[in-house]
Amino acid sequence: MKKSLVLGLVVTIGTLSFPQAVLSQPEAELQSLRGSLSIDDTSQQATWKSVGPDSEPIMRNYVHQPPLIPHTVEKYHITKRYNKCLSCHSWANYQKANATKVSSTHFMDRDGYILANIAPRHYFCHQCHVPQVDAQPLVENVFEPVQILQPW
């Protein structure tokens, strides 16, 4: 019982002093989203980022990454009646449209059976595929893909 009491005291003092130790560091200063702006001032207007002109296909960062879309997808609707992406990227249309075709994995249902048309789980392209805007990373990033994915 004495042992558990001492242990409990040590743990309590440790947890109480820990945040103090963290907060006393000079770099971790708490700021709201407004930053140092007062209530009266207006903040700087956010710039509107757009996708930009059609680009070359973008190299993937890891092997199973769904490829990024190198063009704008504004107004290209995917509805239950029609998938605009497939009007160029389906196996029937890709040669005429000079586009990449959807991968054969898209014809498989979750049990691995090959279907005669795009599987419903792969019908909504934007669940996995996105275009890119000209936005720089907010935090410095030293990620490197594996050797074989790096252009030479």
Added chain:
Amino acid sequence: MSNNQQQDTAVKKKNILARLWANLKQPSSRYSLGGLLVVGFAVGILFWGGFNWAMDLTNTEAFCISCHEMEENVYREYQDTIHYNNRTGVRATCPDCHVPKEWTHKVVRKIQASNELFHKMMGTIDTPEKFEAKRLQLAKNVWASMKATNSRECRNCHDFESMDYPKQGRRAVDQHIKGNDEGLTCIDCHKGVAHSLPPMHDIDPSATIEGS
């Protein structure tokens, strides 16, 4: 007796028509030739102006969407598209795409519009369900007429010869050059640019999945 009555009414009718015709054949005894000409000219201007005014009035977006079938279905779909709202604010409204600008073609289309008046009266598409049921047929009609006129209405604004290819994206340049070489017209590729597409099973089955 009835025979007599019939003869009487027949004679009466002949009298009215005959009198009118005799009146018109006679030269005017009360009015001068110049007066008649000036008045006729003025009235002619009025009627011709009125005719054109009516044509222009029926050629506005406001007139088209005065029918709820149009306002609730195709107009609301069109409001999501680039022809309604875009960077430069240059718009195409209902008549710009659906009514030819040349006078002869415009008059022909206006006469064809009596079919639309008839169906408005019959209420052929006056509920959303009825409209959806007929959407494919209506879309095919419009596509067929655009194909037959070589997308004449698109070319009201978009001139193929004036396209600045360096300003277009990679895909657009490829497809426009290829399409022009193959003799395609705008509507062959640019379907669904202003209104929602109908069920596309029999047009492009690779871009649909079953059951829709």
